[in-house]
Amino acid sequence: MSEQSEIRDILVIDDNPGVRDSLAFPIEAALRRPVIQTEPLGRLEDFLKVPLRADAAISDYQLSPGNFAFFDGATLVAKWYQQKFPAILCTQFDKANLAQFRVLRRWIPVLMPPGELDPDTLMQGLELVQREFSDDFAPSRRPWRALVRFVEYSEETNTANALVPGWSQEVVGLRALDLPEPLRAGIRAAQASGDQYRCHAVANLGAEHNEDLYLSEWEVR
Numbered sequence: 298m299s300e301q302s303e304i305r306d307i308l309v310i311d312d313n314p315g316v317r318d319s320l321a322f323p324i325e326a327a328l329r330r331p332v333i334q335t336e337p338l339g340r341l342e343d344f345l346k347v348p349l350r351a352d353a354a355i356s357d358y359q360l361s362p363g364n365f366a367f368f369d370g371a372t373l374v375a376k377w378y379q380q381k382f383p384a385i386l387c388t389q390f391d392k393a394n395l396a397q398f399r400v401l402r403r404w405i406p407v408l409m410p411p412g413e414l415d416p417d418t419l420m421q422g423l424e425l426v427q428r429e430f431s432d433d434f435a436p437s438r439r440p441w442r443a444l445v446r447f448v449e450y451s452e453e454t455n456t457a458n459a460l461v462p463g464w465s466q467e468v469v470g471l472r473a474l475d476l477p478e479p480l481r482a483g484i485r486a487a488q489a490s491g492d493q494y495r496c497h498a499v500a501n502l503g504a505e506h507n508e509d510l511y512l513s514e515w516e517v518r
Contacts, residue, residue, distance in 0.1 A: 304383070307324045308334060308349065308355070309321060309333050309334060310355070310356040310357065310360065311360075312361070316411070323414050323415050323416050323419050337363075338366035341366075345380075354385070355414070355419070356384060356385070357388050371398055372401065383430075396470040399471050400513055403511040438501050442498075442499060443463045443500040444496075445460070445461055446459060447495075450484045456470065457484065458471070463500075464500060464502045464504065477515055480496065480517045495518075497516040498512045500513075
């Protein structure tokens with residue numbers, strides 16, 4: 298694992314040139330060098346094969362305008378995490394968009410709006426990501442095996458609502474298309490018989506807020 302002190306060059310990925318330039322300011326203020334990605338990224342599998350020119354990265358979520366990329370920044374940051382390359386997802390979001398990040402948050406430790414990005418939050422965020430590479434998790438991020446109980450499911454609206462009893466009685470929203478097909482089939486069958494489908498997944502039961510809770514690695518029974 299790379300130590301935080303080894304992070305010198307930070308890649309900036311955004312489809313908007315003006316935003317790319319603005320993200321360079323906190324990097325420079327942190328005494329690091331911004332590496333601005335100006336060329337289109339193409340397909341995810343192709344871009345991931347390109348040797349990186351930096352030690353870490355910041356990426357926006359929406360990368361498709363102007364065909365800058367054929368994937369989104371959340372998927373990219375999650376893939377980088379799995380390759381132990383530290384990256385932050387820096388994007389505007391609200392509670393209506395939380396479901397689209399839910400299943401990927403396991404591999405996206407830091408999600409923040411651009412207005413919160415400054416030299417301190419930048420380096421603290423990258424340090425948090427690096428610690429997780431060595432299984433050093435903050436209490437709010439530590440993964441646990443958890444029971445999940447689905448209380449509502451609709452393929453028409455592409456939504457699934459669930460409860461995670463070990464975390465809270467607050468309903469957790471998911472996108473149906475993010476769930477494995479065997480899981481969706483089990484939920485449909487249970488719902489048709491008037492039951493609630495139960496299974497296990499990996500979740501950060503120490504999450505303080507709904508928007509920070511992740512669910513992944515489903516155990517389909």
